[in-house]
Amino acid sequence: MNNLEFFRLKTREEVVALYPRFAPVGEEQIELSAALGRVLAVSIAAPEDVPAFLRASMDGYAVAAKDTFGASVGTPQYLEIKGEVPMGAAPARSVSPGETLRVPTGAMLPPGADAVVMVEYTAEHEGGTLEVRRPVAPGENVLHPGEDVARGEALFLAGSLLRPQEIGLLAALGCTRLTVYRKPRVAILSSGDEIIPLKQQPAPGQVRDSNAYLALAQVAQWGGVPQLRGIIPDDYAALQAALAAAAADADLILISGGSSVGARDLTLSAIRDLPGAALLVHGVAIRPGKPTILASLGAAAPKPLLGLPGHPASAAVVMEVLGRPLLARLSGRETGAAWGRTMTAALSRNLAGASGREDYVRVRLRPEGETLWADPVLGPSGLLSPLVKSDGLVMIPLGLEGLCKGEAVTVRLFGGS
Amino acid sequence: MNNLEFFRLKTREEVVALYPRFAPVGEEQIELSAALGRVLAVSIAAPEDVPAFLRASMDGYAVAAKDTFGASVGTPQYLEIKGEVPMGAAPARSVSPGETLRVPTGAMLPPGADAVVMVEYTAEHEGGTLEVRRPVAPGENVLHPGEDVARGEALFLAGSLLRPQEIGLLAALGCTRLTVYRKPRVAILSSGDEIIPLKQQPAPGQVRDSNAYLALAQVAQWGGVPQLRGIIPDDYAALQAALAAAAADADLILISGGSSVGARDLTLSAIRDLPGAALLVHGVAIRPGKPTILASLGAAAPKPLLGLPGHPASAAVVMEVLGRPLLARLSGRETGAAWGRTMTAALSRNLAGASGREDYVRVRLRPEGETLWADPVLGPSGLLSPLVKSDGLVMIPLGLEGLCKGEAVTVRLFGGS
Numbered sequence: 150m151n152n153l154e155f156f157r158l159k160t161r162e163e164v165v166a167l168y169p170r171f172a173p174v175g176e177e178q179i180e181l182s183a184a185l186g187r188v189l190a191v192s193i194a195a196p197e198d199v200p201a202f203l204r205a206s207m208d209g210y211a212v213a214a215k216d217t218f219g220a221s222v223g224t225p226q227y228l229e230i231k232g233e234v235p236m237g238a239a240p241a242r243s244v245s246p247g248e249t250l251r252v253p254t255g256a257m258l259p260p261g262a263d264a265v266v267m268v269e270y271t272a273e274h275e276g277g278t279l280e281v282r283r284p285v286a287p288g289e290n291v292l293h294p295g296e297d298v299a300r301g302e303a304l305f306l307a308g309s310l311l312r313p314q315e316i317g318l319l320a321a322l323g324c325t326r327l328t329v330y331r332k333p334r335v336a337i338l339s340s341g342d343e344i345i346p347l348k349q350q351p352a353p354g355q356v357r358d359s360n361a362y363l364a365l366a367q368v369a370q371w372g373g374v375p376q377l378r379g380i381i382p383d384d385y386a387a388l389q390a391a392l393a394a395a396a397a398d399a400d401l402i403l404i405s406g407g408s409s410v411g412a413r414d415l416t417l418s419a420i421r422d423l424p425g426a427a428l429l430v431h432g433v434a435i436r437p438g439k440p441t442i443l444a445s446l447g448a449a450a451p452k453p454l455l456g457l458p459g460h461p462a463s464a465a466v467v468m469e470v471l472g473r474p475l476l477a478r479l480s481g482r483e484t485g486a487a488w489g490r491t492m493t494a495a496l497s498r499n500l501a502g503a504s505g506r507e508d509y510v511r512v513r514l515r516p517e518g519e520t521l522w523a524d525p526v527l528g529p530s531g532l533l534s535p536l537v538k539s540d541g542l543v544m545i546p547l548g549l550e551g552l553c554k555g556e557a558v559t560v561r562l563f564g565g566s
Numbered sequence: 567m568n569n570l571e572f573f574r575l576k577t578r579e580e581v582v583a584l585y586p587r588f589a590p591v592g593e594e595q596i597e598l599s600a601a602l603g604r605v606l607a608v609s610i611a612a613p614e615d616v617p618a619f620l621r622a623s624m625d626g627y628a629v630a631a632k633d634t635f636g637a638s639v640g641t642p643q644y645l646e647i648k649g650e651v652p653m654g655a656a657p658a659r660s661v662s663p664g665e666t667l668r669v670p671t672g673a674m675l676p677p678g679a680d681a682v683v684m685v686e687y688t689a690e691h692e693g694g695t696l697e698v699r700r701p702v703a704p705g706e707n708v709l710h711p712g713e714d715v716a717r718g719e720a721l722f723l724a725g726s727l728l729r730p731q732e733i734g735l736l737a738a739l740g741c742t743r744l745t746v747y748r749k750p751r752v753a754i755l756s757s758g759d760e761i762i763p764l765k766q767q768p769a770p771g772q773v774r775d776s777n778a779y780l781a782l783a784q785v786a787q788w789g790g791v792p793q794l795r796g797i798i799p800d801d802y803a804a805l806q807a808a809l810a811a812a813a814a815d816a817d818l819i820l821i822s823g824g825s826s827v828g829a830r831d832l833t834l835s836a837i838r839d840l841p842g843a844a845l846l847v848h849g850v851a852i853r854p855g856k857p858t859i860l861a862s863l864g865a866a867a868p869k870p871l872l873g874l875p876g877h878p879a880s881a882a883v884v885m886e887v888l889g890r891p892l893l894a895r896l897s898g899r900e901t902g903a904a905w906g907r908t909m910t911a912a913l914s915r916n917l918a919g920a921s922g923r924e925d926y927v928r929v930r931l932r933p934e935g936e937t938l939w940a941d942p943v944l945g946p947s948g949l950l951s952p953l954v955k956s957d958g959l960v961m962i963p964l965g966l967e968g969l970c971k972g973e974a975v976t977v978r979l980f981g982g983s
Contacts, residue, residue, distance in 0.1 A: 202770050206877075237772050298950075316783040341672070354674040537731045
């Protein structure tokens with residue numbers, strides 16, 4: 150147990166710089182109604198104008214704006230009402246000088262009209278005469294064809310995440326089927342002789358497989374499809390078989406390699422000896438999370454394997470800091486989209502950094518008057534409850550002695566994008 | 567068309583204060599692996615201790631701390647190595663004074679030991695003697711039974727949202743089935759004679775049903791189950807039939823009532839005349855979104871109906887500001903959980919408010935050096951593209967003339983919780 154392998158630690162940036170070697174997953178066609186949170190695999194240009202026609206944006210009267218010039222309460226202009234534009238159909242007639250048609254919001258303007266006078270600034274008189282008490286400018290209270298989106302306009306680039314507003318705009322354009330990246334399939338393997346299934350009552354020395362469930366939920370939150378592969382015994386052949394099976398049909402393999410050095414060493418050998426496998430990273434200069442592994446499995450279409458530390462808080466941080474950008478890469482997301490939301494807060498106490506490592510400290514956000522405080526939630530990384538009390542992470546950069554009380558810090562929030 | 571009903575505008579707070587009359591939806595049992603984003607319907611106390619036993623949090627040697635007192639590089643203490651604790655099992659023997667057992671991270675400490683000396687501060691000598699070069703305090707490098715969670719401890723209250731870390735902790739406790747609130751079923755009805763299905767090519771005056779898709783994605787993002795009920799013709803009987811059917815099996819009814827006053831009036835009558843219906847709100851003092859309707863359908867177990875404005879940006883804002891808290895109420899979420907994430911930014915230009923209404927302005931976030939700017943994204947509320955360019959909303963409070971350039975503002979971010 151004293152044969153601790155010398156860890157050649159890589160920085161977080163060095164690890165993330167390795168990700169482009171892994172290709173995004175393939176594409177699939179989906180319905181627009183299922184597109185929330187999906188990532189476009191092709192860029193989209195607008196196939197048509199939105200709106201497709203000159204449209205009233207207020208209830209009122211379609212007019213030629215010049216017919217209203219000079220109108221006021223004292224000296225109104227008078228127009229002849231020639232009927233009404235129906236909703237959902239072309240106007241039956243056009244508007245000539247001195248004429249107007251009633252027009253509801255959303256209806257098409259008749260030829261000859263270039264503006265809408267709002268109902269509030271008019272009065273209808275007997276005999277079909279409209280009194281206009283305020284002038285309108287050409288284009289007032291209307292939406293022009295292509296004003297929202299012009300035909301041919303580049304709308305969304307491949308790699309864009311689809312939010313409700315993108316989905317609404319695609320609906321307006323009639324894009325009912327989309328080409329998106331598949332959701333990456335993520336195999337989650339647990340190993341370690343002390344790990345037992347959730348339904349089992351732990352005997353002395355045993356613990357339940359909580360890390361797999363934490364990772365499962367993180368993967369789901371970040372747009373992957375988690376697959377629990379169960380608990381693999383601390384056995385070289387069993388580990389190799391399980392890894393090979395996972396690499397055959399998953400896009401990313403996560404393995405929680407047991408918390409002891411012995412279990413980790415075994416996992417490492419099993420990975421390294423797989424045909425076509427390359428160990429890329431063994432140890433990362435972050436705290437917690439030093440004993441992290443990144444490997445490439447398979448020669449033709451290499452798939453990433455991320456070996457997670459055994460302590461739950463370490464595993465959670467590694468997933469946030471390294472797993473999430475990896476999943477983003479596989480998902481086809483644009484670079485830079487990998488980090489979650491951040492927030493600026495004031496640190497509520499001094500924090501010492503970890504010499505030679507990026508230090509990730511759990512914090513809870515606490516608003517107090519005008520100030521948003523980030524309260525460090527301390528505790529050993531073997532515990533889950535400090536994570537439950539936290540809203541996000543604060544990073545103390547490499548080479549910094551620490552952060553001071555009151556300092557403005559960036560909090561990387563837990564959660565989806 | 568001039569018979570504009572006088573709107574007795576309610577403030578946003580007045581509208582939200584009506585929500586407690588609608589009961590949260592019923593409960594269901596789910597598997598822990600499907601619990602991400604769900605809301606607990608019952609409070610949970612820890613059924614057992616985590617950890618269940620005194621556990622090593624480092625690789626090293628299990629010792630009685632007092633056997634290491636005074637140890638240093640110059641004057642080490644010597645202990646007799648009596649074997650090793652296996653992973654996942656109880657130690658075969660205890661530790662007596664002057665003795666130690668090798669212990670891997672995560673393993674159980676033997677009786678008689680109360681700390682772990684890290685490998686780094688030891689050396690093993692031939693004949694099974696351990697040289698200890700640094701003292702440990704009692705409890706050092708170990709996790710105590712119940713240190714993460716103590717048996718009987720109140721863990722999560724009903725109404726809590728389940729994130730990955732909560733799921734991890736519940737896994738550690740063996741909670742594999744959970745009682746959560748059902749996801750509210752949200753019926754989405756579109757009306758308006760100008761509205762056509764997405765797959766149809768619009769004739770002059772027609773537009774596609776984009777608002778329904780925008781609402782669908784928002785509902786899904788906030789934890790509801792959207793059900794598209796299609797486009798209802800502007801016909802009193804058809805509207806009533808569709809509303810009654812939706813009220814029979816959905817928990818919340820959204821209706822996009824057409825953009826014209828005529829269509830809105832028709833929708834309003836159809837709602838009002840339904841048996842057991844009560845119109846609670848007709849007009850809200852927000853901009854955009856004034857022509858919003860809130861009604862209660864059915865007498866025994868009243869269900870909320872939210873009537874959305876026809877302009878897409880107005881509908882989106884009303885969903886954010888009024889729909890989301892309503893969905894949160896039905897989902898069983900704690901009060902205050904209804905608002906999404908917020909961020910503080912500096913406003914990049916002056917903004918005038920809407921007299922007598924809360925004003926919601928779309929903004930795009932733009933980091934520049936140390937400053938995060940909120941750039942207002944202006945444009946008519948009939949357009950979708952300004953929403954696509956935006957990251958969230960800034961609210962100009964009721965009664966405020968406006969906000970000034972450079973002022974710190976709270977940006978309510980679009981997205982999930």
